[in-house]
Amino acid sequence: MKRSDLVADTAITLLAERGMRGLTHRAVDEAADLPPGSTSNLARTRAALLELTLSRLTELEVLALAGAYGTDPFELACLPARMAQALHVQLMDRRRTLARYELALEATRRPELRRIYDEAGRRFRDPAVTMLAALGSADPVTHARNLVAFGEGLMFDAIAGAGSVPTPEELEAALDDLLAGMLRPGDQRTSGRTSRS
Numbered sequence: 001m002k003r004s005d006l007v008a009d010t011a012i013t014l015l016a017e018r019g020m021r022g023l024t025h026r027a028v029d030e031a032a033d034l035p036p037g038s039t040s041n042l043a044r045t046r047a048a049l050l051e052l053t054l055s056r057l058t059e060l061e062v063l064a065l066a067g068a069y070g071t072d073p074f075e076l077a078c079l080p081a082r083m084a085q086a087l088h089v090q091l092m093d094r095r096r097t098l099a100r101y102e103l104a105l106e107a108t109r110r111p112e113l114r115r116i117y118d119e120a121g122r123r124f125r126d127p128a129v130t131m132l133a134a135l136g137s138a139d140p141v142t143h144a145r146n147l148v149a150f151g152e153g154l155m156f157d158a159i160a161g162a163g164s165v166p167t168p169e170e171l172e173a174a175l176d177d178l179l180a181g182m183l184r185p186g187d188q189r190t191s192g193r194t195s196r197s
Contacts (some may be wrong), residue, residue: 003034003038003042004042004052004056005056006032006034007028007032007034007038007039007042007043007049007052008052008053008055008056008057009056010028010031010032011023011028011049011052011053011056011099012053012056012057012060012095012096012099013031013095013099014027014028014031015053015098015099015102015103016094016095016096016098016099016102017095019102020102020105020106023049023050023053025037025039025040025043025046025049026039028049047110047112047113050103050106050110050113051112051113051116053099053103054103054107054113054116054117054120055116055120057096057099057100057103057120058120058123060096061090061096061100061124062123062124064086064089064090064093064096065086065089065090065124066086076135076179076183079131079135079175079179080172080173080175080176080179081168081172083151083171083172083175084168084169084171084172084174084175085168087151087154087155087171087175088165088166088167088168088171090155091154091155091158091159091165091166092165094159097155097159098159098160101156101159101160103117104117121148124148125144125145125148126144128140128143128144128147128148129141129144131144132144132147132182132183135183136183137182137183143182146178146182147178147179147182150174150175150178154166154171154174
């Protein structure tokens with residue numbers, strides 16, 4: 001593993017366990033069992049450490065969500081199950097999700113981090129726009145934003161709210177309903193279920 005990945009992965013764990021105040025260069029060195037000064041040599045400032053951590057976190061989340069939208073040509077019938085599995089994987093790693101919330105709040109106070117955070121968000125929204133447009137969405141940009149917001153809200157409820165972690169089957173049903181409203185007329189479901197009467 002590259003030292004930069006080790007430092008960033010350790011920082012992610014520290015953010016999840018101790019919050020923003022617990023993330024220091026010294027704490028990363030100690031937790032990663034690195035010689036003193038190793039983290040500051042790699043990321044001189046706190047801002048640089050946060051940027052390194054957010055970039056690594058985005059990389060890990062992109063890998064975790066790879067395949068969620070399927071491949072071109074997009075298959076609507078398979079989409080809810082694919083996305084449900086990807087979301088469930090994300091929900092089962094509380095460490096990454098908690099670290100992302102810490103970084104999201106910090107980004108509201110640091111313009112340089114905000115830029116990285118916004119760019120990271122585009123790496124999730126842009127493929128959703130492409131997919132929904134290919135599937136016939138009348139407004140793929142709005143629908144993609146709503147789809148991502150649904151996933152974000154669900155994760156927050158399960159990790160930091162009063163909810164519990166849904167099963168893959170529960171996630172699939174919820175995504176099926178959401179996508180049906182975006183892409184299918186009436187109450188027809190993407191998985192081929194008949195409409196409710």
